[in-house]
Amino acid sequence: MKIAIIGANGQLGTDLTEVLSAQHEVLALNHADIEITAAGNVQKVLSALQPGIVINAAAHTNVPLCEKEPDKAFLINGTGTLNLARVCHDIKARFVHFSTDYVFDGSKQKPYTEEDLCNPLNVYGVTKLAGEYFALNYCEQSFVIRVSGIYGKVPARGKGANFITSVLKQANEKPEVKVVDDEILTPTPTFEIAKNTAELITTDAYGLYHMSCEGETSWYEFAKVIWETLNIKTPLQKASVKDFPLL
Incomplete structure (x- = not known):
C-alpha cells in the first residue's frame, strides 16, 4: 500500500514513517512538499502521487500561540484538514487525521469516551474539533484519532520540544521547575500510536477513536518519574494550570 504521511518529520510523523515503512511504500511529505492550507496544491500533489492512504500528522500544536494567531490556527488545523479530506474523497484514498483531548473541557472526573460531548476551552481545541468535523464529513473513509x-x-515542531525535553531543559537552566498538578492525562509514546495506527488502517472500521496507553497521571507526577529515573537534583514544584495563562 502506498501511504502519504504529511508532517513526516514531526514528533508523531517520524515514528509513523519508521513503523509504516516496514510494510508499506511510504511517501514522507513535509511543508516543502505540500501546503495543506492551499486547496489547489493539495489537489495537485496528491492527485499526482495517488496514495491509497493519506495520514495527516501536521498541525498547529502550540496552544498559547494559537490564542495569538487564531486565523492561522484555523487555517492549518481546520481548513488544511478540509482540503485533505476533499482530495482523499476525490482520489478514493483513506484519510487518517490526528486530533486531541483538548476538544474537551476537562470537567469530567473520569476518562473521556468517543461518545462524550465536546466543549473546547481554547482556540487550539476549537480548531482541532473543526478538523475532526471536516475529516469525518468530507471523506467517508476517514479515521479520526484523538491522542x-x-x-x-x-521534538514537536510547533513547540520546539516535547514535555520530556522541555522539563529537562528547564532543570538545567532554572533554580526550580514548576509543573501543573491539576491537569490529568495519559502519557503516550508516539511509537505506540504509530504501531496501533498501522493496525487500524488495515481495517474498514472508519470513524472516531481515542488512542492512548492505560492509566492516568498529572503532568507533575509524570515529571516526578523523570526526576527519579534520571536522579535530577533541581527542585520540582507543583503548580496549577491557572499559573500558566495562555496569553
Missing part, C-alpha cells in the same frame, strides 16, 4: 500527552524521540 493525549504524546511524546517521542524528536
Whole structure:
C-alpha cells in the first residue's frame, strides 16, 4: 500500500514513517512538499502521487500561540484538514487525521469516551474539533484519532520540544521547575500510536477513536518519574494550570 504521511518529520510523523515503512511504500511529505492550507496544491500533489492512504500528522500544536494567531490556527488545523479530506474523497484514498483531548473541557472526573460531548476551552481545541468535523464529513473513509500527552524521540515542531525535553531543559537552566498538578492525562509514546495506527488502517472500521496507553497521571507526577529515573537534583514544584495563562 502506498501511504502519504504529511508532517513526516514531526514528533508523531517520524515514528509513523519508521513503523509504516516496514510494510508499506511510504511517501514522507513535509511543508516543502505540500501546503495543506492551499486547496489547489493539495489537489495537485496528491492527485499526482495517488496514495491509497493519506495520514495527516501536521498541525498547529502550540496552544498559547494559537490564542495569538487564531486565523492561522484555523487555517492549518481546520481548513488544511478540509482540503485533505476533499482530495482523499476525490482520489478514493483513506484519510487518517490526528486530533486531541483538548476538544474537551476537562470537567469530567473520569476518562473521556468517543461518545462524550465536546466543549473546547481554547482556540487550539476549537480548531482541532473543526478538523475532526471536516475529516469525518468530507471523506467517508476517514479515521479520526484523538491522542493525549504524546511524546517521542524528536521534538514537536510547533513547540520546539516535547514535555520530556522541555522539563529537562528547564532543570538545567532554572533554580526550580514548576509543573501543573491539576491537569490529568495519559502519557503516550508516539511509537505506540504509530504501531496501533498501522493496525487500524488495515481495517474498514472508519470513524472516531481515542488512542492512548492505560492509566492516568498529572503532568507533575509524570515529571516526578523523570526526576527519579534520571536522579535530577533541581527542585520540582507543583503548580496549577491557572499559573500558566495562555496569553
